[in-house]
Amino acid sequence: MFGYGPMLQRWLGGKLDLTRVVIVTCVILFVASLLLDPGAIFHMRGLFDILSPSSTALLRLGATSDRLQQAGFWWTLFTAVFLHGSALHILFNMLFTSRYLPIVVDLFGSVRAFVIFMVAGVGGFLVSNLAGVHLTIGASGAIYGLFAALIVYGRRTGQSQLTGQLWGTVVIMFLFGFMMPGTNNWAHGGGFAAGFIAAEAMRFSHERESRWELALAGALALVTVVGVVLSFVFISGMMR
16 A cells, blocks of 8 residues: 555655755746747736736646635645746745745655645645635645744744744735735635644654655645646636
């Protein structure tokens, strides 16, 4: 049942740069979303719309929404984490990812960091969809989960100054989100909460990953990859 465990441990435990994989995946899907509907690139209305994929292209690659979830497209909770709606959207999210994901990897290990990242992203979109948000994408909920994981680490290791600084950063980011148009604050809040819970369930990097952690990481990766294919097939079929 866990035959792929040693392989995952070898790849994610040191042979594979998780941060690079996440960023490259997001960039590839962003380029793909632009190529699926090139005409949408020229319909920008402002700075935040530069290189914005069309809604149709994003749906075909796995964007999520309350209606899609109700229709049974549950896998979009996973795929939407790696999709972005503009050049600035992916730029800022990848900057945060490149800054904080390596720290979480160092503290929790690559396997657990990936689980935290994905659980936070999925949890954020679940809350967002339950709140009735239409067509949402992006890694920001997962990034809030990374902040939550760092707060968990600081609290469990007795580093009150670290946790205080992180809480301050999170509060400022939340407030900033309410001032930015189109920001999905439901996903941010849900991602933070889900990331906090996931991090609390995890051990730190000095302890070897358990079989269930390896299995969960593999399952999350598999569902995401298969989910992109399923979205492309089903949404493309519905458009014919």
